[in-house]
Amino acid sequence: MALVERSGKLVGKDELRARVWPETFVEESNLKVNVAALRRTLGDGRGGVRYIETVSGRGYRFVSPVQILGDDAATHNDAPARLRAHNLPIPATRVLGRGQASDAILSMCEGARLVTVVGAAGIGKTTVALAVAARMAETIEHDVRLVDLAPVTDPALVPSAIAAAIGLTVHSADERSALRMFLRDRRLMLVLDNCEHIIDAAAICVRDILAAAAGVRILATSREALRAEGELVYRLPPLETPPDSHELMAAEALAFPAVELFVERATATLNAFSLDDANAPAVSEICRKLDGVALAIELAATRIDAFQVREILDLLDDRFRMLMGRRDAPGRHQSLSATLDWSHDLLSESERTILRRLAVFAGTFSLESACALAADGDLDRTDLVEGLASLVAKSLLSVDARGAASHYRFLDTTRGYALQKLAEAGERDRLRRRHAENMLDLAAQAEAEWHTRPAPEWIGDHRRQLDDIRLALNWAFTDQHDIPIGVALTAAAIPLWEHLSLVGECRACVERALAHSDDGSLREHDEMKLRMALGTALLHTRGPVPR
Structure with missing residues (x-):
């Protein structure tokens, strides 16, 4: 029918395949077999009568005269059959608090052919991507097809998963080529959901599709970026939470x-x-x-x-x-x-080691502190730098790039999970000691810098260490893990407490340090600092009265 409708005109091979097998990819040899069968049926060549002419390398032409009988003769669209509008699930619940993110992602999709929504486990990437896809299905000419890659455990099956979602039946050993051919002339938005566990295979498929099909756009979700050419990345933040207030209505x-x-x-x-x-x-x-x-x-x-x-x-x-x-x-x-198991299982062994070791930090930490804690005989500085960058890319660490140096932190839930892994690995006590030693070094550095740096800059840089100093002090004095480190850290942290006006905390910590130093092991310099700080704190909290 496709040849007869275009009688006397060349019909290309790709056009024929798209018309005859709109939802199936077939090899060129399959087309040749079917054309040969059609020629036999028509008696092509018998008595010198020709029906179908082959145009080498291009396609076929129906060359016999054609007469259309009746005004109601069926007409057929030469264009490939369209897919139905979309296969998106109907949401069971409302999408809350993601209007701004959806608007931003939609705008990115309108200007780029590949957009990846990246975020931590459970943060809502799929929910937002589906909301954006639903809006696109209503407003653009493209069809929208969702491809859930979560069940795909074999990277080699990624092309099959995409083919199944778009309704393509592949009769070929080369599925990637089949996808390229099938999508080449189509206008389509593909939503590739949950790419992180087959990230390399997904990136290769995306590259192939975008290179071959100018009318295809891709919206992906993953815990890390695909790192494909032309990719725009939207990092989905957590939902906004209220400030800490007991008076919140x-x-x-x-x-x-x-x-x-x-x-x-x-x-x-x-x-x-x-x-x-x-x-x-x-x-x-x-x-x-x-x-x-x-x-x-x-x-x-x-x-x-x-x-x-x-x-x-x-x-x-x-x-x-x-x-x-x-x-x-x-x-x-x-x-x-x-x-979190899903994310953890996707990490390399070195990334798992870095993740659990860095979990000892209660607050933000620098690259230097990360190296001081996590570097070991099995991990050198280069390994640490690469691993840290990978954990950020995989949404297991967040980064604050403001200021002269980047600082990193865990979401509290991720940190709790990693601390469990640290305990299971039998490394907790050793890493707690390293953490306390690192805090002592940082507190001593802060004390030395006080007279050489502007106060606002000094406070901005060093106040972020406060939670970790508290954690290290609790470890040092609990069960007498390391009293000397605890006493030295208390003395070194005095300027920070004083300049942050944490007088009550300073007094309590100094009194604890002095109470654990009755054996005469306290260094004279540290004892002087502790007693001066205690006197100052008492003056501010009790006034000039005898103690």
Whole structure:
């Protein structure tokens, strides 16, 4: 029919394949076999009558006269059959707090052919990508096809997964070539979801498709970027959480997307639940402790049928056992632990080592501090630098590039998971000691720099160490792990407490250090600093009265 409709005109091989097998890729040899069979059926060549002419290297032409009978003769569209508009799932719940992100990603998709949404485990990448894809399906000429790569465990099967999602049946050993040929003349938006575990294979497929099919655009989600040519990366942040305040009212808390998500999911679990002024601070604290990670907040909210809000907050110390999800959720989303297991299993052995060792930091840390802690006989500085960059790329560490040097930090949930791995590896005590030694070095450096740097700059650089100094001091004095380090660190940290006006904390820490130094081991210089600091603190807190 395709040849007869274009009688006397050349019909190219690709056009014939697209018309006859619109949803299937066939080799050129298959086309030749079918044309030969058609010639036999028509009796082509018998008695000198020709029906189909071969144009070498290009295609075929129907050369016999054609007469169309009747005004109602069927007409056929020469263009390849269109796919249905999309295969996107109908969302079961509202998308909350992602309007700005969706707008930004949509704008990026309009200007680039490859956009990747990157973010930490459970942060909501798929939810946002599907919301963007649904908007595109309504407003652009492209069809939209979702390809869920999460079930694909063999990288070699990535082309098959894409082919299945777009309705392509491949009768060829070269599936990548089949994809290129099939998509070459189509206008299509592909949504490649969950690329991280087959990242190299996904990147290769993306490269091939974009090079061969000018009408195809790709929106991908992954815990790390594809690093493909022309890629624009959108790093999806956590949901915004309320500030730490015990006076937060319910109406104020609901203005934050993380709280709104908790309330909606909690209400779906227990219809009687409502956010009020009494429980709003606890709900806000839950959202903060879970770093604004959407999956973690949803899992916590589903426990409202068994626990009060305050009880859920208290139980978050054991969050990996507590936060279990829906039975119908994908395996990696059925618990917080499973979500992080998915990311952890994709790491190399050196990346796993770096991840668990750096988890001893309570706050932000620099590259130099990371090297001081994690470098060992099995990891040198080069390994550390590459591993740190990889953990950032894979959304397991966040980076603050403001200032003269970059600083890194974990989401609290990721850090808790990595600390479990540190304990399982039997490295916790050794790394805690290294951490305390590093804090001592940094505190001594801060003390030395006070008189040579502008105060705002000094405070900005060194106040970020405060949480780690507290952690190191608690380790040193608990069970007398290392009293000398604890005493020396207390003395070195005095300028930081004083310049941050933390007089009460300074006094308590100094008194603890002096109480553990009754054996005469205290260095004279440190003792003088401690007693002067104690006197100053007492003067500020009690006034000039005898003690």
